[in-house]
Ligand code: UD1
């Protein structure tokens with residue numbers, strides 16, 4: 001009697017989700033104990049396509065959800081219906097999603113309604129402030145209540161889940177799959193020549209896209225960048241996130257400023273090359289906080305709180321918030337004080353060792369074979 005191969009459906013909606021599920025998809029397909037199907041919700045369009053292209057993955061289903069300037073409520077309702085229809089036709093044995101976006105929250109809810117097991121990758125991150133990051137903190141809490149398997153990147157994230165009452169037998173510490181992706185991408189591209197700093201100047205890499213930073217906070221960040229290029233002979237490379245709230249403010253405040261290069265989002269291997277080339281990184285991104293320690297780069301986190309406190313404790317990330325003076329003074333300290341810089345640059349990466357996808361695949365194989 002032949003046994004039906006289980007099907008795992010893996011969703012990705014935005015750039016970081018695709019980066020973080022790509023190495024797992026590749027390993028699951030190599031191991032071949034289940035059929036893997038990729039569901040792109042396309043909550044992001046160009047950014048998602050960029051990543052799938054690089055990892056040589058083609059979505060099996062594409063919901064093409066993104067609309068310019070989408071609101072959270074309309075995005076949520078469109079995603080919930082569309083993911084539910086997909087579950088109805090695909091009938092997967094297990095669904096996986098990564099992170100804390102609206103794609104992940106709606107996928108977990110749609111699975112719960114249909115009683116389909118849901119596995120959450122990068123589970124257990126918390127700030128314990130429901131408005132920060134918004135809406136991601138509440139997305140994470142909802143997903144942890146709905147999920148069946150929880151792949152926590154660190155022991156701290158596992159402890160967060162267990163403290164909230166999640167059954168500890170369903171929580172596994174695996175490391176973060178972003179490090180698997182980073183190690184795979186590193187060295188596959190060089191920083192484009194046009195983006196190299198002139199005359200041996202040091203490069204400062206900037207990204208910012210969080211909703212909490214829209215408006216005044218992002219203006220403060222831009223003002224700090226402007227102060228920095230005036231104070232020191234550095235060059236800023238700033239790949240601008242396509243969210244219209246980000247594009248408008250950034251262009252208004254920084255376009256044409258000498259020493260500042262505003263560029264479209266870089267594809268993943270070029271962005272990794274930019275991180276490697278950078279002396280210092282300023283960001284409000286989650287993924288970049290996790291990647292930078294593997295490359296020995298200090299990160300100034302443009303947020304007041306982080307769900308990734310391991311990097312702060314380990315000394316690789318410094319919380320400066322979206323505060324003009326704090327950003328400038330910490331950046332100058334790191335630019336001017338080689339001893340302080342070297343100490344941070346030598347710290348090890350608390351988020352992973354490049355084998356998280358292997359660990360997740362091992363667990364999934366045991367769970368699915370036991371059914
Ligand atoms: C989303 C996630 C956030 C994640 C971020 C990663 C939610 C609520 N937010 O934020 O958690 O950190 O992605 O980048 O899930 N846009 C494009 N092209 C793209 C991508 C975005 O034009 O490829 C523009 C569109 O106008 C879109 C807008 O950006 O409506 C906002 O996209 P959305 O996914 O709602 O929010 P992000 O700010 O990207």
Ligand code: UDP
Nearest residue numbers: 016019239265266267268271285286287288
């Ligand atoms: N990234 C990229 N190109 C860019 C900026 C970022 O490939 O121009 C990568 C980065 O290396 C990280 C991920 O995108 O892996 C982070 O995505 P983002 O900052 O959009 O989301 P977050 O991590 O904050 O959810």
